[in-house]
Amino acid sequence: MLTANTKMRNSATRNSIYQYLCGTKEHPSAEMIFNDLKGDLPNLSLGTVYRNLKQLEEIGRVIRVTTVDNHERYDANCEDHVHLVCERCGRVIDIMDADINAAKAACNLSGGAKIKHIQIVLNGTCESCSEE
Amino acid sequence: MLTANTKMRNSATRNSIYQYLCGTKEHPSAEMIFNDLKGDLPNLSLGTVYRNLKQLEEIGRVIRVTTVDNHERYDANCEDHVHLVCERCGRVIDIMDADINAAKAACNLSGGAKIKHIQIVLNGTCESCSEE
DNA sequence: GTAGATGCAAAATGTTTGCATGGGG
DNA sequence: CCCCATGCAAACATTTTGCATCTAC
Numbered sequence A, B: 001m002l003t004a005n006t007k008m009r010n011s012a013t014r015n016s017i018y019q020y021l022c023g024t025k026e027h028p029s030a031e032m033i034f035n036d037l038k039g040d041l042p043n044l045s046l047g048t049v050y051r052n053l054k055q056l057e058e059i060g061r062v063i064r065v066t067t068v069d070n071h072e073r074y075d076a077n078c079e080d081h082v083h084l085v086c087e088r089c090g091r092v093i094d095i096m097d098a099d100i101n102a103a104k105a106a107c108n109l110s111g112g113a114k115i116k117h118i119q120i121v122l123n124g125t126c127e128s129c130s131e132e
Numbered sequence C: 001g002t003a004g005a006t007g008c009a010a011a012a013t014g015t016t017t018g019c020a021t022g023g024g025g
Numbered sequence D: 001c002c003c004c005a006t007g008c009a010a011a012c013a014t015t016t017t018g019c020a021t022c023t024a025c
Helices: A012-022 A030-037 A046-058 A100-107 A127-131 B012-022 B030-037 B046-058 B100-107 B127-131
Strands: A063-068 A071-075 A082-086 A092-095 A114-125 B063-068 B071-075 B082-086 B092-095 B114-125
Touching: A012 A030, A012 A046, A030 A046, A030 A071, A063 A082, A063 A092, A063 A114, A100 A114, A100 B100, A100 B114, A114 A127, A114 B100, B012 B030, B012 B046, B030 B046, B030 B071, B063 B082, B063 B092, B063 B114, B100 B114, B114 B127
Parallel strands: A082 A114, B082 B114
Antiparallel strands: A063 A071, A082 A092, A114 B114, B063 B071, B082 B092
16 A cells, blocks of 8 residues: 555555556656656646655655656666666666676775665666667 | 867856866855855856856766756766765765776676766765764 | 645746857967 | 857746645545
8 A cells, every 4th residue: 555654645646656657667757757647637737746756755665766858757666776878868777687786885885874775877878779 | 278179268267167176075066166156256157157067067077966956966076986965964975985897897787788977876874964 | 524635827946048248369 | 350258137947836626534
């Protein structure tokens, strides 16, 4: 249940947004979510998408991956993992076979800092864009 | 020379912005730069800071490190290196003793993607904020 | 019935840009 | 002198918020 241990009520809209995010690997922006859900939810408004994304982020169900062209991109996969941002096609792609623990170890954190998340973004061109 | 091989002219303002960035480890936002330089350059305007940051980024002298609270943060250290963003004090701190090559290797990039930069951001609390 | 959720539109915020003027080469 | 750089303010784009209404519980 999305709303367990929160004061949030059940909401069909929020459920749709969350399910949509769970079912895509596109790391969409708020606007992309809005556009794709408008068909099913004709009354949906962009403000509601933003409000729900913020709530989902607060309860730890959604993360902000990175900003591409001034648009924040969202992901329902909250495990630390590596993303590749293709500067040619703009896609944000999961690199799931990266060894995130080895990467963390490489950061070699010695002092008393406490790390909650590691965020790794590779900037370059994706496989298909590199071919051309 | 900052302007070598470009059509940029020499500009005292741009030099000041670049020198300021070279002399700080704070990873300031455009507004922080603007505020700190206003004393020396009373006529400075924020638009000029943005324009020059963009130019410096284009010629590879400055990078955008990460976004903190919707403010882009800049760095004159263009080498790939790890940053820690303290969620408590908001500081962006260099982790220079990280092994960036090991981190890259951990990303285990197999396919034909071409990587230009790796961007690693640790989210947590810095040493001093963790003590309290 | 109370308090959270929504749509709508307005506001807020960070960044960019147009234009007239100033200044480097 | 030509064209880049600048200050200023207006414009822009994304995100947030106020308010009236609706709805979950």
